[in-house]
Amino acid sequence: MKNDLQLIKIGGGQDINWDFIAEDLKRLKKFIIIHGANHKITEISKKLGITEKKIISPSGFVSRYTDEKALDVFLMIYAGLVNKKLVALLQKYKINAVGLTGIDGRIWEGKRKNIIYSVENGKTKLINDSLTGNVEKINTNLLNLLVKNGFVPVLCPPAISFDNEIINVDNDRAAAVLTKSLKIKEMIMLLEAPGYCKDLKDPKSVVSKIPFKKLDRFIKIAQSGMKKKLLGVKEAMIGGVEKVYLGDGRVKNPISKILNGAGTLIFKESIYE
Amino acid sequence: MKNDLQLIKIGGGQDINWDFIAEDLKRLKKFIIIHGANHKITEISKKLGITEKKIISPSGFVSRYTDEKALDVFLMIYAGLVNKKLVALLQKYKINAVGLTGIDGRIWEGKRKNIIYSVENGKTKLINDSLTGNVEKINTNLLNLLVKNGFVPVLCPPAISFDNEIINVDNDRAAAVLTKSLKIKEMIMLLEAPGYCKDLKDPKSVVSKIPFKKLDRFIKIAQSGMKKKLLGVKEAMIGGVEKVYLGDGRVKNPISKILNGAGTLIFKESIYE
Numbered sequence: 092m093k094n095d096l097q098l099i100k101i102g103g104g105q106d107i108n109w110d111f112i113a114e115d116l117k118r119l120k121k122f123i124i125i126h127g128a129n130h131k132i133t134e135i136s137k138k139l140g141i142t143e144k145k146i147i148s149p150s151g152f153v154s155r156y157t158d159e160k161a162l163d164v165f166l167m168i169y170a171g172l173v174n175k176k177l178v179a180l181l182q183k184y185k186i187n188a189v190g191l192t193g194i195d196g197r198i199w200e201g202k203r204k205n206i207i208y209s210v211e212n213g214k215t216k217l218i219n220d221s222l223t224g225n226v227e228k229i230n231t232n233l234l235n236l237l238v239k240n241g242f243v244p245v246l247c248p249p250a251i252s253f254d255n256e257i258i259n260v261d262n263d264r265a266a267a268v269l270t271k272s273l274k275i276k277e278m279i280m281l282l283e284a285p286g287y288c289k290d291l292k293d294p295k296s297v298v299s300k301i302p303f304k305k306l307d308r309f310i311k312i313a314q315s316g317m318k319k320k321l322l323g324v325k326e327a328m329i330g331g332v333e334k335v336y337l338g339d340g341r342v343k344n345p346i347s348k349i350l351n352g353a354g355t356l357i358f359k360e361s362i363y364e
Numbered sequence: 365m366k367n368d369l370q371l372i373k374i375g376g377g378q379d380i381n382w383d384f385i386a387e388d389l390k391r392l393k394k395f396i397i398i399h400g401a402n403h404k405i406t407e408i409s410k411k412l413g414i415t416e417k418k419i420i421s422p423s424g425f426v427s428r429y430t431d432e433k434a435l436d437v438f439l440m441i442y443a444g445l446v447n448k449k450l451v452a453l454l455q456k457y458k459i460n461a462v463g464l465t466g467i468d469g470r471i472w473e474g475k476r477k478n479i480i481y482s483v484e485n486g487k488t489k490l491i492n493d494s495l496t497g498n499v500e501k502i503n504t505n506l507l508n509l510l511v512k513n514g515f516v517p518v519l520c521p522p523a524i525s526f527d528n529e530i531i532n533v534d535n536d537r538a539a540a541v542l543t544k545s546l547k548i549k550e551m552i553m554l555l556e557a558p559g560y561c562k563d564l565k566d567p568k569s570v571v572s573k574i575p576f577k578k579l580d581r582f583i584k585i586a587q588s589g590m591k592k593k594l595l596g597v598k599e600a601m602i603g604g605v606e607k608v609y610l611g612d613g614r615v616k617n618p619i620s621k622i623l624n625g626a627g628t629l630i631f632k633e634s635i636y637e
Contacts, residue, residue, distance in 0.1 A: 135440075138412055138413075139411055139412060140411075163445060166444045166445050166448050166449070167408075167440035167441065167444040167445050168440065168444065169444070170443060170444040170447070170448045170463075171439045171440040171441070171442070171443040171444020171445065172436060172439050172440050172444065174443070175439050175443045175465055175467050175468075175522075175530065176439070176530070178465075178467050178468055179467050179524055179528060179529075179530050180528075182467065182470060182524060182528055183528035187469060187470070188468070188469075189464070189468045189469050189506065190443075190464075190465070190467070190468050191462070191463075192448055192451075192463070194448050194451050194452050194455065194463070195448075195451055195461070195462045195463050196460060196461075196462050196515060197455060197460070232513070233462065233515065236509065236510075236513055237509075240505070240509055242469060242506065249448075251452055251455060255452060255453075255455055255456035256452075257448065257449070257452050
């Protein structure tokens with residue numbers, strides 16, 4: 092029997108309309124949510140007088156420099172403010188949501204990176220106090236237990252290391268590992284864009300379908316944020332996901348619109364054979 | 365069969381030693397944790413430039429004035445920073461903890477107080493923007509499901525109103541309603557004191573045993589913080605709890621010491637009949 096569990100990924104941008112999303116999620120049956128909170132992190136960090144530091148990896152990816160102070164803010168915003176407000180909103184729409192991080196029940200377990208490289212002014216530097224890592228193992232029993240009993244897990248970083256440290260992880264890659272472990276076939280990603288756009292400034296340039304075999308081409312030309320997302324999508328599809336919908340998280344009835352063909356559908360050709 | 369589920373209540377004071385507690389909790393079998401975070405709230409509110417406002421009720425109880433800004437801080441510290449750090453710490457000691465608020469799965473449901481009274485400079489004022497309430501209903505299915513499957517729920521405020529607002533609630537009273545719903549017979553409360561002390565300044569004045577029928581006398585003479593706790597204890601014992609241990613949350617092996625007679629044991633006489 093085909094797995095009917097879906098993964099909904101909600102971006103953490105300022106213009107994402109959580110209310111529209113929560114309202115429209117009622118139409119789905121069995122799903123897990125993973126959400127971001129980037130905009131709120133920036134906003135609250137400023138208020139706390141904490142400078143957000145970025146790391147640019149030698150291969151050009153931008154990520155957050157997470158020392159202990161930054162991790163505290165991360166916990167406050169992700170696990171506290173954003174996760175719980177989303178859970179309350181979902182409860183309003185009769186979705187029995189349960190907010191969790193990767194720490195709870197060790198859902199997201201991984202290795203802390205002891206050393207990471209950062210390119211600053213053309214020079215590569217070593218950073219050894221970064222509390223980051225990659226999700227390598229999903230402890231699926233808690234998620235399965237909740238889903239089986241009618242609850243909707245609402246999941247966000249951070250994760251926990253094999254040595255019990257709290258570690259920041261990339262949401263898109265964590266989602267990929269999760270879909271593989273839970274054998275999820277469909278993923279819906281809600282963005283601050285109408286889908287994958289050839290020209291970022293032109294919403295009408297959205298590509299409506301991308302077969303998996305052409306995904307690499309799009310990854311190559313995509314810009315930083317979208318490139319990371321598409322790499323996550325690729326990893327998820329290699330792991331077994333068959334359909335990924337990218338669509339607009341700012342509009343009314345976002346899920347319905349996406350499932351009716353708005354946005355970008357990335358698909359495994361095999362499912363149409 | 366007697367219910368062997370225990371409730372552990374951990375105070376949110378600055379000197380509570382979370383590591384000692386987590387380490388010693390391994391000795392227990394089936395339990396739920398409820399924790400506070402008061403000290404961190406005060407610390408982070410200051411950093412955020414938010415003035416903590418207190419309300420003194422006409423009957424003399426001090427509570428936090430929770431408007432929308434204060435509730436945001438509350439979510440960040442309780443649900444985010446403190447809850448998740450405690451969960452990670454428990455995981456370190458092989459306790460499979462899952463951090464939750466009363467919002468998740470609607471565990472703590474109640475009515476928002478539309479109007480509350482505050483005494484300021486001898487005058488009674490009406491406050492109508494307070495996001496507070498009382499827990500009236502426990503949705504036990506999530507907690508039972510987790511406990512039955514070997515997870516340890518780590519619970520903290522806020523709660524959710526019947527109208528889906530996030531509301532701040534009193535931890536001690538919420539604990540009382542919880543013990544009744546789950547038919548819990550034993551509660552251990554970890555404080556910044558060696559137990560109930562006749563003289564707050566003299567740790568040797570700790571009262572080692574208080575029979576339930578004498579509890580009212582102690583409530584009468586107790587000071588604000590302890591009075592509130594004892595009122596919670598009374599409510600819990602009327603609801604069915606038979607033993608409440610009050611003990612020191614600052615020392616090594618706190619649980620072992622408490623169960624071996626350190627601290628104060630409040631007990632229903634009937635259990636010794």
